[in-house]
Amino acid sequence: MGNILSVYTNDVDRINELFRYFLVVAAIIFLLVVGYTFYYVFKYQSKKQLELPNQEEGSDRIEIILATIATVITAVFVYLTITSINTIQKIPEHPKPFLEITGHQWWWEAKYPQSGVITANQIYIPTGKKILLKLTSADVVHDWWVYKLGRKIDMIPGRYNYMYMYADKPGEYLGACSEFCGVEHARMRIRVIALKPKDFKVWQKHQLQPVVSKPKDALFEKGKELFEEKTCTNCHAINGTPHKEDIGPNLTHFGSRKRFLSDMLVNNKTNLTAWITNPQNVKSGAKMPNFILSKSEIKALVTYLHNLK
């Protein structure tokens, strides 16, 4: 459907332009209301004279004219709205999503069904391509919103929603969960990293490589053992090991992520140590239990996770 908004191939630009139209019309109406209110208040202020104003009861003509103008403005926006809805949310009948995201309290699970990559929280996309997202939730209602890349849409347990996301330029884009989802809703933030298609391919290839096949040192090996022994694997999966649970974030290549806990902290050994030592101290309400590990055990686990590059 062609109209003045059709020049915008990018959804976000289109929405912004629509917002600018709204803003212009709203500003004119607002200034008229403010202007007339103050003008009349100052002009017709009682100056204690006693003669009464003319007891006029209104004018049908003015009301009908103004209602007609309002209806015309409304009709224009109805048209722009409906054509925009149908352009932005044009989902094919048999959608083939590029990326499937599942909201959890309070992290994001990301699967790339076409390549088989599974990751969490730090989400990579290629630039210059409209990518189709499939979204759902594993627990309560969440909402996916990266406002520079596309619309927001709710992630509802038991339902699949689809939307498009588009990044023009490579870079890091911030977003946040936009539906209240419990204690740590505020810290359920999003970081999408857009890479040039060539770089994205490299990233994808790296993600598909199993990491745990090449042992590094004794501490790393001890950490790897502890990861199984202390039942971390009941919730966290690492590709290349037999464990496939997705209750907690998938930790394959965890060491290559810049931040962790849904973008809350920088991924370094200090923060990771604090987190494993007592998760509730770092992110109150988080679902990860405190395993009351000894200092040396924590050191081994941190070394192991930190080296999952």
Added chain:
Amino acid sequence: MSFFIDITEENDQLPTLKTGRGKLAWLASVDHKQLGIMYLWLALFFFVVGGLEAMVIRAQLALPENHVVSPETYNQIFTMHGTTMIFLVLMPAFIGLGTYLIPLMIGANEMAFPRLNAFSFWMTALGGFLLYFSFFAGGAPDAGWFNYAPLSEHNYSSTQGVDYYLIGLILTGIGSIGAALNFVTTVLTLKSPDIKLNMLPLFVWMIFINAFLILAAFPLLNAGLFMLLIDRQMDAHFFLPSTGGSAVLWQHFFWAFGHPEVYILALPAFGIISEVVPVFSRKPIFGYKFVAASSVAIALLAYSVWAHHMFAVGLSNAVNSFFAISSMLIGIPTGLKVINWIGTMYKGQIRLTLSMFFVIAFLIDFTLGGLSGVSFAIVPIDWQLTDTYYLVAHLHFVFLGGSLYGIFAGIYYWFPKMSGRFLSTKLGKWHFWLFTIGFNLTFFLQHILGILGMPRRVFTYPNLPYWKVLNFFSSLGAVLMFFGMAAFFWNIYVTLKKPRTATANPWDAWTLEWATPSPPTLKNFDEIPRIHSRRPLWDLNHPDNPDKKLN
């Protein structure tokens, strides 16, 4: 009409405490004026509580990564703030003003069902206190005022808080339904025989239409609340997707109530403004029939706009388009009203009383809130800005800039009638300026925060560009509002200690409540003047320039 008992007569014969004296008589009162005043005290009490909760919210958000309260406490506080302000402040304030004024304005001596009236008030009060008891019973509700399932189900909200929310709101809901039933019956059966429907004061019209909105909306809410309560207590699985329920169903129930509710909290304010502007412009309302008819249009459209709260849910494009159209349409009758109020001032003789100050602030701030509301009907804009601070700003411009400014205008206008005393103008101006500057500072900036990407209901936020400074000034505005409200409470306190000086009709108004002494006697009217127009007292005071005869 033998179906209806003539309550006024019956009531006089009851051994009622209505004729008693002393403080305890208030507890057992069935008098509409006492109950109306009790509603207003209830609203004022919860306004203090809800206001202090708002101060905690703004203290926590004043700086990024702030630690005034824990996230768990913060979530309880913002849930209680919203629930309190909607159900325990704005609702009882409007129902209270209606209960006090409706019989007086239609020349009746009581409401149609005086004991139902008392029952409604006590149910509302009981619901409110029960809701707050949750703080002592393990934790307040923490799933937001619209309490989305499945977050509000017992597996995600394991304290008793949400149960108290459900039971408390069921009770206040029953109270509101009782009050609405009473309003409809009172207006239809007890208005003075001289008054035809097209002669009713506009405040009465608004409360009358509003009562129908309440009668259709609150049963929906109560049905949903009961279902969720059964879910939580007995595992009925209405709203639990993992066992065959639907999370979206709760949202439909809630907003099919929730959007009419927004108009339930706006129409009475429109009624107050429609009384105050003409009196202080010394002219009749501009376009009486348009004000009344546009309210009927709003009431009807109000039932077909609820899913505009759910544009991000992922409903079909057709459904979203339908609700977009109806939501934009409802802006037309609402905008028309603003034109009518401004038109009333045109060539009038405006007396700038405190009520008029609040009316002027209402006209500007409510228009702003209404306009930002239209941006949510433009679905793609909603897909960006819903559930952000832009929405928080919008809803506060509607509920404070609209509903609350209407209530303030009404309180300053009717206070002499209710108490026989005038609120201090000097303190009133402190109240007005501190509150208005603070309010606009706090909430105008939140539009920008939303556009910059700040989601609502967050207990903290990262220090992104401009977020800190905007939040800080937003909190600063809240401090000004706090002192503005302090001036208001102090004003009420000192005024109630002063002697009674108000005459029966100090503003030279023209509706029937001003024909009674200030405050009115227990039996409102011994006799009512003959009524031939919309402004009976005007006709009496200006026999040379009477209104058009309508009967």
